[in-house]
Structure formats: structure tokens, C-alpha cells
Amino acid sequence: MSAAMATLLRRSLRPLRAFRGHPRPAADVPLRATSHGAGLLYPEHIPTSLVQKALLAAGSAGMALYDPYRHDMVAVLGETTGYRTLKVLRDQMRRDPEGAQILQERPRISLATLDLGKLRSLPEDSFGREYLRFLDVNRVSPDTRAPTRFVDDEELAYVIQRYREVHDMVHTLLGMPTNILGEIVVKWFEAVQTGLPMCILSALFGPIQLSAQSLQVLVSELIPWAVQNGRRAPCVLNLYYERRWEQPLRALREELGITEPPRRIEGLA
Amino acid sequence: MMFYPMCRRFQFSFQLPGVYQVFESVARKYDVMNDMMSLGIHRVWKDLLLLKMHPFPGTQLLDVAGGTGDIAFRFLNYVQAQHQRKQKRQLRAQQNLSWEEIAKKYQNQEDSLGGSRVMVCDINKEMLKMGKQKACARGYKAGLAWVLGDAEELPFDDDKFDVYTIAFGIRNVTHIDRALQEAHRVLKPGGRFLCLEFSQVNNPLVSRLYDVYSFQVIPVLGEVIAGDWKSYQYLVESIRQFPPQEEFKEMIEDAGFQKVTYENLTSGIVAIHSGFKL
Numbered sequence: 135m136s137a138a139m140a141t142l143l144r145r146s147l148r149p150l151r152a153f154r155g156h157p158r159p160a161a162d163v164p165l166r167a168t169s170h171g172a173g174l175l176y177p178e179h180i181p182t183s184l185v186q187k188a189l190l191a192a193g194s195a196g197m198a199l200y201d202p203y204r205h206d207m208v209a210v211l212g213e214t215t216g217y218r219t220l221k222v223l224r225d226q227m228r229r230d231p232e233g234a235q236i237l238q239e240r241p242r243i244s245l246a247t248l249d250l251g252k253l254r255s256l257p258e259d260s261f262g263r264e265y266l267r268f269l270d271v272n273r274v275s276p277d278t279r280a281p282t283r284f285v286d287d288e289e290l291a292y293v294i295q296r297y298r299e300v301h302d303m304v305h306t307l308l309g310m311p312t313n314i315l316g317e318i319v320v321k322w323f324e325a326v327q328t329g330l331p332m333c334i335l336s337a338l339f340g341p342i343q344l345s346a347q348s349l350q351v352l353v354s355e356l357i358p359w360a361v362q363n364g365r366r367a368p369c370v371l372n373l374y375y376e377r378r379w380e381q382p383l384r385a386l387r388e389e390l391g392i393t394e395p396p397r398r399i400e401g402l403a
Numbered sequence: 404m405m406f407y408p409m410c411r412r413f414q415f416s417f418q419l420p421g422v423y424q425v426f427e428s429v430a431r432k433y434d435v436m437n438d439m440m441s442l443g444i445h446r447v448w449k450d451l452l453l454l455k456m457h458p459f460p461g462t463q464l465l466d467v468a469g470g471t472g473d474i475a476f477r478f479l480n481y482v483q484a485q486h487q488r489k490q491k492r493q494l495r496a497q498q499n500l501s502w503e504e505i506a507k508k509y510q511n512q513e514d515s516l517g518g519s520r521v522m523v524c525d526i527n528k529e530m531l532k533m534g535k536q537k538a539c540a541r542g543y544k545a546g547l548a549w550v551l552g553d554a555e556e557l558p559f560d561d562d563k564f565d566v567y568t569i570a571f572g573i574r575n576v577t578h579i580d581r582a583l584q585e586a587h588r589v590l591k592p593g594g595r596f597l598c599l600e601f602s603q604v605n606n607p608l609v610s611r612l613y614d615v616y617s618f619q620v621i622p623v624l625g626e627v628i629a630g631d632w633k634s635y636q637y638l639v640e641s642i643r644q645f646p647p648q649e650e651f652k653e654m655i656e657d658a659g660f661q662k663v664t665y666e667n668l669t670s671g672i673v674a675i676h677s678g679f680k681l
Contacts, residue, residue, distance in 0.1 A: 197627050
């Protein structure tokens with residue numbers, strides 16, 4: 135145990151050997167120089183030591199609480215704390231036929247990959263149409279998800295990226311708006327489904343900023359409903375949403391065992 | 404991205420856009436990040452630079468890469484304090500003020516800086532913008548000018564300034580020797596070159612701690628506070644790239660400066676190099 139600790143400590147104390155010796159003009163330094171000689175596993179990858187990950191996790195958690203508009207900090211928290219959980223998620227995706235297909239084909243959700251015109255032309259109660267309505271009503275765009283940077287495995291980086299990109303679909307399935315209360319309910323659902331530490335932390339600390347009335351509704355009705363549905367439904371990461379646009383939303387909800395929300399919360403929080 | 408007609412660097416330095424964009428994104432949080440990264444010590448370093456400079460009223464200062472104005476504001480405070488002290492001394496020694504001076508005082512026309520001027524030159528528009536905003540907010544108006552310019556090719560005539568400073572800027576210049584030559588050119592004979600810059604730590608224990616802090620903590624701070632890991636990774640790496648004290652001293656001497664000396668601060672984390680154009 136102490137040998138491992140010593141190795142970790144030594145590794146984090148090692149300075150940047152590659153840059154000693156003949157000094158070059160500083161402007162020649164490539165912006166993406168890595169700090170421990172490890173290669174980049176994917177284009178946006180920033181390799182980090184254990185110490186850096188710990189500091190990032192603590193710092194991003196603090197900053198996310200201090201400034202709730204720093205969504206990038208929530209993302210960083212998820213990336214730095216989710217390694218083990220992502221492995222479990224990836225393994226169970228492999229065991230599921232639809233999930234395995236997603237891992238293989240690596241579909242991405244963004245304005246470039248979505249055919250909004252086609253979605254708009256779909257029948258009213260279809261999942262695709264309802265998803266588009268959700269985007270319009272809440273004025274969100276599928277392009278606001280930042281790329282993963284701090285996950286040290288290329289497949290797991292995709293898994294967390296997929297988790298982020300299907301977040302809006304989960305909103306649609308649950309019928310939750312994007313106000314604070316809606317987001318907290320979705321986080322509870324996701325926490326039960328994925329077990330990601332970031333979801334659990336958000337679910338527990340998010341309600342701090344709520345009014346007493348909203349908190350009451352949340353605790354008495356919404357959380358029990360979200361947890362129940364989260365437990366009952368299969369993992370939402372295993373759904374190949376891009377192939378289910380035409381499926382009626384009601385049928386999809388039945389397939390997953392998701393019930394209607396106990397009440398509408400558009401006006402709350 | 405602006406193309407400056409007088410700046411030839413864009414043609415052969417394809418790395419330059421990287422440095423420029425680093426400071427574009429860094430500009431807004433520059434001061435906050437300086438405080439966080441150096442735990443406020445950068446203020447002491449800059450104060451020590453002014454103490455070393457010891458400008459008297461009437462000094463013409465050129466502050467290169469002076470973006471957000473830290474050195475310029477300190478200079479103005481210093482010469483103003485000096486000027487006030489000089490006037491108090493005059494009064495106490497019962498040297499009466501001339502009628503002109505009294506009249507000027509009543510008309511508020513007296514130059515509280517005693518003729519001192521500082522020109523802040525920076526290659527980056529965002530940093531200059533930040534500096535101007537700060538100047539407005541803190542009420543600095545007289546004796547202050549802001550110019551967009553490249554340290555390797557300064558937009559000034561020869562023999563213009565009494566003091567040339569560059570604080571935490573020269574390591575970002577592609578051709579340091581050219582910047583030093585330009586510094587020599589624009590200084591008056593008798594003028595002084597002062598450079599405040601990160602340097603080599605001379606104490607092994609401090610060096611270890613400094614390395615850990617630089618590489619483990621600073622990029623994290625950059626990400627958490629400014630949402631920008633890569634710029635701050637670049638910053639700590641550019642510090643390691645910079646020549647150590649003796650080598651930099653030789654480079655300054657090569658540019659024609661004489662009586663070149665340096666002073667280590669905080670075990671050599673930073674050093675102030677000084678030279679004269681004689």
C-alpha cells in the first residue's frame with residue numbers, strides 16, 4: 135500500500151523533463167504539450183495525474199456550488215469522479231444488444247447529425263416529434279454539450295459523452311422541463327440509473343437552492359416517482375434513440391415502464 | 404484576428420496565433436488568476452520592481468507587454484508620491500513657491516506627476532482593453548497612454564524613453580534578442596532596461612515544491628476559475644522554457660546594454676534584470 139502511494143507521489147513530483155535543456159522561444163511550445171509523456175487517447179483528451187484529478191474534482195464541485203451557471207464545472211466533476219462507474223456502465227452496455235450496437239457505432243447527437251426537418255414532419259405523438267417540441271419549448275440546442283477531456287479511456291470518454299447527449303431525451307421521456315426542479319428530478323432518475331457520483335452529488339446538493347414549497351413537492355412526490363421509475367426502467371443509455379424517432383412516445387414509455395409525472399411543474403421553482 | 408500592417412511576425416511564425424489566442428482568452432481573468440496562482444505575491448514582486456526603478460518626477464517610461472496596467476499604475480502612484488514629497492520638502496525648507504506655481508495650484512493646472520509619462524504598449528487588444536477599463540475605474544487619466552505594438556518592432560523613434568520595463572512579458576516573445584535590441588533602440592542614452600520575469604529557482608527544495616505546484620495546481624486553477632486548462636498549462640511550460648538568470652544576462656549584454664545585473668526574488672522564482680544604455 136505504501137509502495138503504491140510512494141510511486142504515486144514520486145510520479146506527481148516529477149518535473150517536465152522533456153522541456154529541460156536548450157531553451158526554445160516560448161511561443162514554440164505546442165499548446166497541447168502533455169505533462170507525463172502519455173499520448174492523447176482522443177483529440178480532446180487532457181491527461182491528468184491522480185493529484186490533478188483530485189484537485190479538479192474538489193475545485194469543480196466547489197465552483198459549481200458557488201456559481202450555478204458554471205455548467206462546465208459539473209461536466210468536469212462528472213469526468214474526474216466517474217471512472218469506475220463508467221466502466222460498470224460500459225460493461226452493462228456491452229451485455230445489452232442495443233447498447234452494444236451503440237458502443238460499436240458510436241452515434242453522436244448534435245445539430246449536424248440530427249435531421250430537424252425530418253423530425254418536424256413526424257406524427258404528433260412520436261418520440262422524435264416530442265423531443266423536438268421539448269427542444270423548442272425549452273429553447274435548448276443539442277450542441278451545448280462540451281467534449282469530454284479528463285477521462286483516461288477512449289471508450290469510457292464516449293460513454294460519458296453519450297450520457298450527456300441523451301440527457302435531453304431523458305427529459306422528454308420523463309416529461310420534465312428544464313427549470314431547476316425539472317433538472318433535479320432528472321438527476322435523481324439518472325443517479326438511480328447510472329450511479330455516477332456527479333449525478334448523486336447534484337441530486338443531493340441541487341435542492342439547496344429551492345424554495346420551501348418546491349422542496350416540499352420535490353420530496354413528497356417527485357423524488358419517489360423518479361426513483362421508482364429509475365429502478366424499474368432498463369438503463370436509458372442502452373436505447374438507440376436515433377432509431378426510435380417514429381416510435382410513439384406513449385409506447386416507448388410503456389416499454390420502459392415510465393409512468394406519467396405526478397404533476398406538472400412548469401410553473402414551479 | 405487582427406492583422407497589423409507593421410507586424411511581420413505573422414508571415415513566418417505560425418506558432419504566434421497560439422500565443423495571441425492564449426492571451427485573448429486569458430485577458431478577462433488575468434488579474435484574478437495572477438492573484439490565485441501566486442497567492443498575491445505577484446503584487447510584492449511588482450512593488451519591488453518599482454522600488455528598484457526608483458523613478459523621479461519627469462521620467463518617461465515605456466512599459467512593454469504591460470497589458471492590464473499593473474506596472475503603469477504603480478509607476479504613476481510612485482511618481483505622484485515623489486512629487487508630493489518634493490513639494491512638501493520645498494515648503495518645509497521655506498523655499499516659497501513661485502507665483503506661477505501658486506496660480507497653477509488654484510487653477511488645478513499643476514501637473515501632479517511632475518512631467519512623468521508612461522506609455523503602455525501591448526500586442527494584444529484584449530489586454531489593452533482590460534487595462535484601459537481598469538484605468539478608468541481607478542481614476543488614472545493623466546500621464547497615461549495606450550499603444551498597440553509588437554515588442555520585436557516597437558512603433559517608436561530612437562532614443563525616446565528613460566526607462567523600459569517588461570514585466571512577465573518577454574518569455575512570450577518569439578525572438579527575445581530582437582525585443583532586447585528594440586529596447587536598446589528606443590531608450591535614451593543613460594536609459595535603463597528593467598525586466599521582471601520568471602527564472603530558475605536556486606534552492607532544490609523550493610524547486611521541487613514549485614514544480615509540483617506549477618504542474619499539479621496551476622492548470623487546475625485555470626480550469627476551475629477561468630475555464631481554460633490549456634492556456635495555463637502553456638503558461639507554466641513557457642516559464643520552464645525561459646533561459647536562466649546568467650544566460651538571460653548575457654543576452655541582454657549582447658543587445659548592447661551595460662552594467663547588467665540581476666536580483667533573485669523568492670528563491671529565484673522571479674528575477675529582476677537591469678541594464679543601462681550608455
